Amino acid sequence: MTGCWIALEGGEGSGKSTQARRLASALGAVLTREPGGTALGARIRELLLSPAEPAAGAAGAAGAAGAAGMDPRTETLLMAADRAEHFAAVISPALAAGLVVVSDRSAWSSLAYQGYARELGAGAVRGISDWAMHGRWPDLAVLVDVPPAVAAGRLAAAGRVPDRLEAEGASFHGLVRAGFAALAADSPDRWVVVDGDGSEEAVAARVLAAVNDRLAL
Amino acid sequence: MTGCWIALEGGEGSGKSTQARRLASALGAVLTREPGGTALGARIRELLLSPAEPAAGAAGAAGAAGAAGMDPRTETLLMAADRAEHFAAVISPALAAGLVVVSDRSAWSSLAYQGYARELGAGAVRGISDWAMHGRWPDLAVLVDVPPAVAAGRLAAAGRVPDRLEAEGASFHGLVRAGFAALAADSPDRWVVVDGDGSEEAVAARVLAAVNDRLAL
Numbered sequence: 001m002t003g004c005w006i007a008l009e010g011g012e013g014s015g016k017s018t019q020a021r022r023l024a025s026a027l028g029a030v031l032t033r034e035p036g037g038t039a040l041g042a043r044i045r046e047l048l049l050s051p052a053e054p055a056a057g058a059a060g061a062a063g064a065a066g067a068a069g070m071d072p073r074t075e076t077l078l079m080a081a082d083r084a085e086h087f088a089a090v091i092s093p094a095l096a097a098g099l100v101v102v103s104d105r106s107a108w109s110s111l112a113y114q115g116y117a118r119e120l121g122a123g124a125v126r127g128i129s130d131w132a133m134h135g136r137w138p139d140l141a142v143l144v145d146v147p148p149a150v151a152a153g154r155l156a157a158a159g160r161v162p163d164r165l166e167a168e169g170a171s172f173h174g175l176v177r178a179g180f181a182a183l184a185a186d187s188p189d190r191w192v193v194v195d196g197d198g199s200e201e202a203v204a205a206r207v208l209a210a211v212n213d214r215l216a217l
Numbered sequence: 218m219t220g221c222w223i224a225l226e227g228g229e230g231s232g233k234s235t236q237a238r239r240l241a242s243a244l245g246a247v248l249t250r251e252p253g254g255t256a257l258g259a260r261i262r263e264l265l266l267s268p269a270e271p272a273a274g275a276a277g278a279a280g281a282a283g284a285a286g287m288d289p290r291t292e293t294l295l296m297a298a299d300r301a302e303h304f305a306a307v308i309s310p311a312l313a314a315g316l317v318v319v320s321d322r323s324a325w326s327s328l329a330y331q332g333y334a335r336e337l338g339a340g341a342v343r344g345i346s347d348w349a350m351h352g353r354w355p356d357l358a359v360l361v362d363v364p365p366a367v368a369a370g371r372l373a374a375a376g377r378v379p380d381r382l383e384a385e386g387a388s389f390h391g392l393v394r395a396g397f398a399a400l401a402a403d404s405p406d407r408w409v410v411v412d413g414d415g416s417e418e419a420v421a422a423r424v425l426a427a428v429n430d431r432l433a434l
Contacts, residue, residue: 040291047260076301078294088288089288128294
């Protein structure tokens with residue numbers, strides 16, 4: 001018996017973390033996340049999302065290129081490192097045990113964020129993620145799609161300091177949203193798009209209906 | 218004017234870090250290292266080399282595969298993330314400024330350690346490193362080669378707690394040494410092998426002579 005792997009995807013403020021939690025509860029599934037689904041991954045997540053520290057090059061190094069934040073390829077490879085660990089330690093054993101797994105984000109997020117929004121190209125990012133996961137991708141990705149104004153309002157209402165990716169500008173978040181839409185359109189057999197505007201309960205009902213419609217769980 | 222990039226390579230206890238320092242001093246070069254040549258890289262290095270902590274999967278996750286230490290692909294991708302940051306923030310600006318850079322390890326170490334000794338295959342590891350460095354490799358790699366017994370004696374004499382990679386067994390270190398030898402034999406135009414057995418001064422003279430023989434610095 002092999003399990004089933006469902007990824008909740010979407011931009012910052014889309015509500016996908018909340019929806020991942022609700023879906024896992026409704027299905028009696030394993031709830032996990034990327035980045036940060038393992039002990040090592042939690043430390044990698046900290047590197048990825050904590051506000052940038054002043055970078056110091058090696059002694060005597062010239063220049064400060066890439067000093068603000070981190071290089072986009074560094075970001076991509078840290079995400080992939082987290083993913084490899086998560087796949088080996090959590091996803092793969094759970095699937096082998098026949099469990100249903102709901103993950104708050106997956107490799108698809110790297111394609112949208114680093115491939116599209118950071119403009120590194122989906123091909124290279126896809127290849128690296130594919131290697132990290134031994135070629136196994138989520139059985140279904142659920143895109144929780146919300147208009148930018150709704151997402152911005154939710155982040156503001158959360159009333160906390162935004163992390164490094166949340167703090168990116170509106171044009172970045174627009175690219176992420178367009179990237180997700182393109183990915184879902186390119187692979188309709190692996191994606192379902194759900195309207196994420198509305199109450200938590202209303203969206204949860206839509207997500208569960210979409211998953212039941214697509215998977216025989 | 219473009220600079221020149223020399224990497225010192227070798228197994229644990231080969232003396233390559235000492236020799237990198239001496240070579241950089243002799244050449245008036247920038248001295249740097251992988252992993253850990255940037256502020257972010259120092260944090261990644263800590264993840265890579267600190268003894269493994271007990272891994273905790275996500276809540277409810279089944280199984281504990283990969284819980285000891287880290288998955289070999291995770292290790293590879295963390296090394297590559299460090300490399301991307303190092304290349305963008307230190308190596309590339311230094312080369313653009315026409316400087317000579319001496320690096321204690323480089324992508325070649327990943328091919329020997331993760332590609333050969335972890336048996337992930339040199340092809341995949343080479344491709345990921347190539348992407349991290351935008352296709353730019355060291356101009357010359359100097360392999361500081363020592364017999365296993367000499368390396369083990371130096372590590373024992375150092376009298377400190379071995380890091381996660383140093384603590385691997387003799388068969389692992391044997392694979393690393395064989396990997397380096399194969400890489401050097403495959404690309405003789407990009408490698409020079411130096412006998413690392415002998416006094417620090419004697420080896421330093423050999424390294425400097427080999428570099429002068431191969432590069433017009």
